[in-house]
Amino acid sequence: MVSDNSHNPAEEVRIGFFICHCGVNIASKIDVAEVAKFAETLPGVVVSRDYKYMCSDAGQDLIVEDIKNFRLNRIVVAACSPFLHEKTFRTATQRGGINPFLCHMVNIREHGSWVAEDRVTATEKAKAMAQGGVGRVRRHVALEKRREPVLQSVLVVGGGIAGIQAALTLANAGKHVYLVEREPTIGGHMAQFDKTFPTLDCAACILTPKMSEVGSHPNITLWAYSEVIHSEGYVGNYKVKVRRKARYINEDECTGCMECVEHCSFKTGVVDDEFNVGLVKRKPVYMSFPQAVPKIVVIDPLTCAKLSGGKCEESCIPACDRQALDFTQTERVEEIEVGAIIVATGFKTFDAKRKPYYGYGDFPNVYTSLEIERMVTSSGPTEGEVVCRDGRVPKSVGIVHCVGSRDHQTNRWCSRVCCMASLKLAYLLKEHTGAEIYNFYIDMRTPGKGYEEFYERLLEEGNHFIRGRVAEVTDFAMRPEEENHLIIQVEDTLSGYVRRVPVDMVVLAVGIEPQADASVVRRLFNISCSDEGFFLERHPKLAPVSTATEGVYLAGCCQGPRDIPDTVAQAGAAAAEALALLDPGFVEMEPMTAYVENELCSGCKTCQTMCPYGAISNDAERKIAVINPMLCKGCGTCVASCPSGAIHQNLFDDQELFDEIQEVLAHA
């Protein structure tokens, strides 16, 4: 092949070719020595070697030494996928003293030995690929990584335990945190729980100190009752708009004394109390719970007689001695700039009405686990007293596991926490009422520190465990002892009998599912969802808190069902990732971005609509496309779509690709 090295014609191209055995991964299917010998004959190749493990220190040193000894200025490594070791070999190339982007990887493992059946053809294919790599590397030019400053603040979306933990970790490390929560208070689902498994710590006792720390931390700007409505920018430099909904309360004046709630024209609650999952009613002016952070009341405009335009005594206004009520308040939009974003938007519980044969909504004494959670709390609507809707204390309770989970008709996944949460509720219900507790389970899943021991404790305390998915909950009595009871029909697969178990109260352990607006949030931050709708991590094992979008991290149940210990650990990990991004003060961007050749661009905007990252804008004055290299991920879509051939991409230049193809075909 005739060399026309455009970037520096004066320089003689001196290529080093290195082929890896990868133990037997490659060598068992490809005759690496033969490929190495073949590569030596290719034009420009000065040295060609094979080695057992190129990625080992010794293998890398081989490259470093050869660059020095043979004055190499191009490197081709035939080994595994660049996804695994491109960085390794680029670093080695750099250590040898030449620009790292003068190194090219040929994937003869995933694309070769692992998929080949025949040794001879696999070796031939490897030769062709090697020739292609050698053909294209001569066109490689030295590229520099771009550095951009990183803003030293972080946005945390969601104020549940995940968001709280992430925010506190970052704030304690000296970074400024904006914590945005949709509800009037932070705390999330954990604030609704009574005890936490398996240690039975009081949830409020361990959560509320963290909540107040968030409220008073000098590095945290807490915006509750607010929502992120817009986000743009790129890693290290995000611009975010937050809508702060009107509380109709002057936040600086309100002390949370609740006098206005006392004096509301409505003497009793008028609308379902969201915090107590509808077990009681609340007034239009309310505070979710006494330890709410921020400790500020909120007025619900839909039910407030004054705000909804009805007749009202307005007795709340004089009740407030600080004149904190402000019915003229409107929502406002705050604009902030942050370096990183942690998405911790949590989950919602499965709607038990979707399983009609469990009778939720039909039979008053069928409850969801979250309702029972509120009922057993001493600060809950019944002050910890467990009573059926008719006021009776239940003598027997059936807990139905896997409601909505492990079910192709609803949610296919295991919600992971319900077994342990059900065991905890079984314990608490027995403690509060002395009732006989029946657990109906498909499999008992108790993977965690102290979890199996907790299960054993429940077993030893004489709780009943019936293995079988409940078929139906009915009030149709077949026997005298079943009269005035809810009867749970199930096959106990362990005793081998179909059983009918009459109980006073049924608890449905509802599963965890993505928030209803997860797809909106997903688009907001340009992240992906997995099939079931939970946000998708970059790698399920090795990057579980990162997303495909640089600088956006995940924490908690928005990424998948998990319990509190795992959530806190993940939130810490997300905070650490954000810190690692912020702390150096700059980000290095890969140079394989697209760029526009201004003279050729006709300003047709085709590329603009194609770019999945919103990296291309239009320069109205010059009527040309402008690519923001910070946003460009190097996907190549614009390059392919440009009708004028005006867009090029570093490392994937047309000529580089054509040369590679030509050389591969030349071998074939």
Place this chain on the structure above:
Amino acid sequence: MATLEREIRFESDRDPEFAAQIRRMPGCENLNRCIQCATCSGICPLSTYMDMTPRRVIQLARDGFKADVLNCNTIWLCASCYQCQVECPKEIGITDVMYALKCKAIEAGIKPKQAAPQTLYREFYNLGTKNGRISEGALMVNTVIKTQPARFWSLKMLGLRLLRTGRFGWKIERMPQQSVLKAAIQATPPINGKESS
């Protein structure tokens, strides 16, 4: 023609106190710990002959299905080899539970379908309390005469072989100090408030 049998179990089929009663018997304290792993059924050399595997007996006993467990042949086929008890990951005294259930069955006047086991246990108990030692010859002869007298002569060859290999002896073994034995038996508290035999 085989009749169709009801397999459903209502709450009235349960004795809610049964599990607690069993758990009060010696060796049965850990009954409720069972996670139904079925190691016991897998390792039991006789489980393939049983109408209910040991695992299922534990489950039913724990759930209070008294009639079902007391009428199964499992508790009588148990040869007390203790393999299940040795292997049980939750350290449940499974063989002890089997004994407890046998006691309960005898107490309830339930006769096993095969008469031999119950008689064998009674003869074993009688010999033990009378002499303080078990004499295999006497035990087997007494059991066979009381349960299958017609087969006594057909079993004689087996008996002779056992004699020749030293498995049997003619001698009635006795504890030297009978007074100590009597005192020991008198001092033993009855199980579950009753004599077990």
